[in-house]
Amino acid sequence: MLVKIARFDPDTSRAWEQEYEVDTTKQSMTVMDVLDYIAKNLDPTLAYYRHSICNHGICGRCVLQVNGKTKLACTERADGYESLSLAPVTSFPVVRDLVTYNSATKL
Numbered sequence: 001m002l003v004k005i006a007r008f009d010p011d012t013s014r015a016w017e018q019e020y021e022v023d024t025t026k027q028s029m030t031v032m033d034v035l036d037y038i039a040k041n042l043d044p045t046l047a048y049y050r051h052s053i054c055n056h057g058i059c060g061r062c063v064l065q066v067n068g069k070t071k072l073a074c075t076e077r078a079d080g081y082e083s084l085s086l087a088p089v090t091s092f093p094v095v096r097d098l099v100t101y102n103s104a105t106k107l
């Protein structure tokens, strides 16, 4: 599966879109699983919010845009998409990549 992710480096104010190829055919994956795979296997510099205790759609901190629609990464199934375009939500300032400043996250 082609995964396009909106990246942002606050140190240089550079914004760009980066593409990754992730094999989602061998297991059922959430969008969070896809992000975990990319961070662990393809690009450890990718910034996204992962709540090790929640991961069940409760805290709302993993909110992002999936193909233009606001979703929770931990509950949104990646299986139903042919490709993914991931971006931060527009309602909060971007800290880095998919991480936004959300007062609920107490960043």
Ligand code: FES
Pocket (backbone or CB within 6 Å): 050, 051, 054, 055, 056, 057, 058, 059, 060, 061, 062, 063, 072, 073, 074, 075
């Ligand atoms: S990690 Fe809490 S809602 Fe996704």
